[in-house]
Amino acid sequence: MIIAQLSDFHARPHGCPAYGFVDTNAAIEGAVDAVLALDPAPDCVLVTGDLADCGLAEEYAIVRAELRRLPMPVYVLPGNHDRRESFALALGADYGYLPKAGFLHYTIEDFPVRLIGLDTVIAGEDGGEICAEREAWLTTRLREGQGRPTLIFMHHPPFTVGVDGMDVIPCRVSASFSALIADHPEIERVLCGHYHRPIQRRFAGTIGYVAPGTAHQVALDLRPGTENWFIMEPPAFAVHAWRLETGVVSHLQPIGDYGPRRPFVLDPAYPGKPQAAHV
Numbered sequence: 001m002i003i004a005q006l007s008d009f010h011a012r013p014h015g016c017p018a019y020g021f022v023d024t025n026a027a028i029e030g031a032v033d034a035v036l037a038l039d040p041a042p043d044c045v046l047v048t049g050d051l052a053d054c055g056l057a058e059e060y061a062i063v064r065a066e067l068r069r070l071p072m073p074v075y076v077l078p079g080n081h082d083r084r085e086s087f088a089l090a091l092g093a094d095y096g097y098l099p100k101a102g103f104l105h106y107t108i109e110d111f112p113v114r115l116i117g118l119d120t121v122i123a124g125e126d127g128g129e130i131c132a133e134r135e136a137w138l139t140t141r142l143r144e145g146q147g148r149p150t151l152i153f154m155h156h157p158p159f160t161v162g163v164d165g166m167d168v169i170p171c172r173v174s175a176s177f178s179a180l181i182a183d184h185p186e187i188e189r190v191l192c193g194h195y196h197r198p199i200q201r202r203f204a205g206t207i208g209y210v211a212p213g214t215a216h217q218v219a220l221d222l223r224p225g226t227e228n229w230f231i232m233e234p235p236a237f238a239v240h241a242w243r244l245e246t247g248v249v250s251h252l253q254p255i256g257d258y259g260p261r262r263p264f265v266l267d268p269a270y271p272g273k274p275q276a277a278h279v
């Protein structure tokens, strides 16, 4: 099973680049092209939040049109830049797994790996939350899985990453949330977005994974007390490949044209080449 994870589209109205500068809509198109170029094709695509920049209907129309180019199932979740109601209104017809009301949680049971999508949004806030109601929902879903391999995906990481500019806008969770995750070793990863950088850390007995954005990235800055800045480093997405014998293995795939694949053919004068190979 192969899963592509895209994150943080931040679609904008036509002609209005983000921060006056970032053409996020062209970046979505590039990301979808990059997924379509994968061979073998992924079995499904996750989009881990911030699909729109301002939660506008025009932004969701752009997202919807791009995602319709993907032939495989697509699973979307809202982020803090989305508006839950307009998100569900714009995408609910295409994605029947989205609940008609309340939190936009769901579980996908169609693959060897279960997919549990968690809605972490707090309306009007940059940070997110797994409140008691959401944690109770997750508790039940995990119990239903009876130990089958599982990926949890959500927008806000439920863990700190040691970067002050990011850690001030986290996902608030209770102490029991970490215990719940740790109680389920079948959880292969907790996949997130929001921080616009590729980040991994150990979390509650599993791996916490943050995918980069498809457009702008957050600049790496490990100095204490500094704020976030964005930077136009190469965009990328995650490819999570699962096999029974390995579990999930996560790869990072840059988006963009980096030239053709080339064979590893050594120059005849390559100094490290064995003597016999020169004949």
Ligand SMILES: [Fe+2]
Residues within 6 Å of the ligand: 008, 010, 049, 050, 079, 081, 194, 195, 196
């Ligand atoms: Fe974002």
Ligand SMILES: [Fe+2]
Residues within 6 Å of the ligand: 049, 050, 079, 080, 081, 155, 193, 194, 195
């Ligand atoms: Fe976000």
